[in-house]
Amino acid sequence: MKKVLSFVLNGHEVSAEIESHKMLLQVLREEFQLTGTKEGCGQGECGACTVLVDGIPVDSCIYPSFEVDGKSVTTIEGLLGEGNVLHPIQAAFVAHGGVQCGFCTPGMIMSSKALLDETPMPTVQEVRNALAGNLCRCTGYVQIVDSVLSAAEKIQAEIKQ
Ligand code: FES
Ligand code: FES
Missing domain, CATH: 3.10.20.30 (Beta-grasp domain)
Structure with a gap:
């Protein structure tokens, strides 16, 4: 059908x-x-x-x-923003080593986006909980969590400007 x-x-x-x-x-x-x-x-x-x-x-x-x-x-x-500018979450993953082979990255970033839309300044545990369904074979997750926390700070700083 x-x-x-x-x-x-x-x-x-x-x-x-x-x-x-x-x-x-x-x-x-x-x-x-x-x-x-x-x-x-x-x-x-x-x-x-x-x-x-x-x-x-x-x-x-x-x-x-x-x-x-x-x-x-x-x-x-x-x-992506105008002119293909990276979203702050994407940029943070690049800056903090949250991307290695990159296969998990789109899924990680979309889960992170949903988290930050709901919880703009999450704790480490909240980030870990939000990404619990996203598996990564490369990074050991520490850099990914750092990336999300950094993105949260950047987004909040941009909102306050
Ligand atoms: S490809 Fe969909 S959950 Fe693994
Ligand atoms: S960066 Fe390779 S699976 Fe996550």
Whole structure:
């Protein structure tokens, strides 16, 4: 079965005819060529495929695409500012060594974005809890937590300016 889905993707109204068995991850990568979102386990275990649906982080590899009809989806590509300026969270990951092989990074950053939208100045434990579903084989997580805490400070400092 196919259905035309209409939703907001990174701030733009989009629509596409999608087969019912497709998960959101496939739609993003194959229909919209948004390959920043990665497939790791494909089973909802690793968080590499995390995107935001109406601001909530979801594992797009197991998120039925029909569910996004009428909703708003944000991927890692949607965080870039004008002129492809990195979002403060992206910049902090680069600055603090939160990116090594980079495979987990889009998912980590999207989970971090959801956290900072809800909790602008999180504790270390709150960051760890928010990223508990995102696995990284490279960094040992310390640099990732540092990156998120640094991004939080930067965002708050920018708001106060
Ligand atoms: S690829 Fe979706 S959770 Fe691992
Ligand atoms: S940076 Fe390689 S898996 Fe996280």
